Amino acid sequence: MNINMTLIGQMIAFAIFVGFCIKFVWPPISNALHERQKKIADGLDAASRASRDLELAEEQAGETLRESKEQAAEILEQAHKRSSQMIEEARDQARQEGERMIAQAKSEIDQEVNRAKEDLRVQVSRLAIVGAERILESSIDEKKHGKLVDELANEL
């Protein structure tokens, strides 16, 4: 444990190693670290910006969704209204048509009845004339007695 030249040697080694460290060791590590720090800070910044954007977009999407839902409801309601209206109209129309048809049929029936009555009356009058002829056994001149027959038929 004598103090000797090792002391001087160590001092020189100390100076050399510190010099090396200042020149070759410290700068690359320091640069890499600071660059990474900056990169991470940028990344965090970007992430927070992105999350803010996302929030905004979500909000927008929600609003759009809400609007479209409202619109859909409105359209649906309109469609309902329109369809019920159409059904109502169709019903009305059908009823009117039916009534019209019924009326027509009724009038036709009436006509038929009248016609049948007319026919019946003519035939009855003829039958009466034929009956009368038989009874009288003489022919009746149709031309002469046509007026009489008509009166008879009308009376029936």
Added chain:
Amino acid sequence: MAGNNSTPTEYIQHHLQNLTYGYHPENGWSLAHSAGEAQEMGFWAIHLDSMGWSLAMGALFIWLFRMVGKAATTGVPGKLQCAIEMVFEFVEGTVRGAFLHGKNPVIAPLALTLFVWIFLMNLLKLVPVDLAPQLFAKFGVEYMKLVPTTDPNVTLGMALGVFCLIIYYSIKVKGAGGFVKELSFTPFNHWSLIPFNLVMELIGLLVKPLSLGLRLFGNMFAGEVIFLLIALLPFWVSWTLNVPWAIFHILVITLQAFIFTVLTVVYLSAAHEHH
């Protein structure tokens, strides 16, 4: 393990003897073959083991950190890079906390060098005490004291390096006149007390490197001696003490490296201070 042919005293002395190469009055330039010869060589001798391991550890530090620094990516770092960066940031943070005088491009790299270098040198202490001497004995090397920081030359050498920086920055920041004035007029700001102040301040100044170097040396040397004493016990009991002591030293070697580093930064910070 004590050699079968040596007494405990001889064993301990042998393990605490550096491999010394120097100018012997009788043998000329040669390796010392005994503690006595090493003593007789005086100042003009060098501890080959301390110096060699110290340089090896310093080179390991420079190589490792340089390699990682060159390959350092700004992306996701690998495990080794993470470890290196942790040490780096730890030192950088310590310097930022302890050095309060703006930016100095030397302080932080200096602290990193000291911390890692001393840590690596201390780390050699966890190598079993008999391994290196016996291994080197096979190659005919008589002495091999592995841990450089158990050599006061090494610790005081670094402390003197720090001392030179303290003087350099004191003069650079305050000017030679300012530095002398500071030494003369603190702590008592009166001309009649200048001699007293000078004595006080010079002692204070000189004690800084001395305490810095001796603290590290003392801790490491004491630990080493205890390892040697434990090694003297029978092998079947020595591990029960050896293992806890070694685990404890994982803390001590880190702590001592840290203390040396922080005190260096604090001293240099004080050197930048104006009074």
